[in-house]
Amino acid sequence: MLMEELPPEAALNGPPHNADHLLQRTLGTVREERHQAVRRRGRITAMTSTLMVAGVLAGGVWMGQGMGVSGTDDVDALLQGTSPTGAHMAVKVTDTEGGLRLVATVDGVQDGEACWLVVHTSDGRTFTAGSWRAHEGEVTLAGSAMVRAADVAGVSVVNHDRQPLVTAS
Known part of the structure; x- marks a missing residue:
């Protein structure tokens, strides 16, 4: 069961x-x-x-890039110059918050020359914005200086002895 x-x-x-x-x-x-x-x-x-x-x-x-400001730079000045020796220079000067930005295109400087890019102000001050050793052909370089674009009287390329090779104004 x-x-x-x-x-x-x-x-x-x-x-x-x-x-x-x-x-x-x-x-x-x-x-x-x-x-x-x-x-x-x-x-x-x-x-x-x-x-x-x-x-x-x-x-x-x-x-x-400037907190949404358009990607195009507002160039404040375009300076150009030619020396008696045949050197040419064109410089775009753009104002920034901390000073100015330069983009210089230089051609015709003797190969091997030590060069400095110098900014001249209207009150006589100078600022070195860059340096390089020249080579044959065109050189494009960027530099900056702590000065307002409105105060720029000219930009020069000077040699080791601080003699101007070409000046753009």
């Missing part, structure tokens, strides 16, 4: 013969789902970090 109350599965000796395979398959599925969740979180973290770094860099570039 006691045997009639038990289900037929209780009469089996031990677990079913494929029980280990079922357990292994279940554990494998659980491990795979956990591994996928960890990888998904890693991808989301990496993507978020990349977007944050890109945003910071873009903001730095934006701020470095």
Whole structure:
């Protein structure tokens, strides 16, 4: 009578013969789902970090370009000059917050000559804005000086003895 109350599965000796395979398959599925969740979180973290770094860099570039002011420079003066020896110079002078920026194109200076780019102000002061050793052909260089563009009377290229080679005004 006691045997009639038990289900037929209780009469089996031990677990079913494929029980280990079922357990292994279940554990494998659980491990795979956990591994996928960890990888998904890693991808989301990496993507978020990349977007944050890109945003910071873009903001730095934006701020470095004058906080959204148009990308074109407002050239305050374009100075040109030619020397009796045939040297030519053109200088773009642009006012900035800390002074001025110069972009000078010089041609015709003797090869190997030590040169300095010098800014002359209307009140007689001079500022060295850059230096280089001349070579054959045209040279374009950038420089800066702590003076307002409105105060610039001229820009010269001078040699080692501070003798002017070409002056633009």
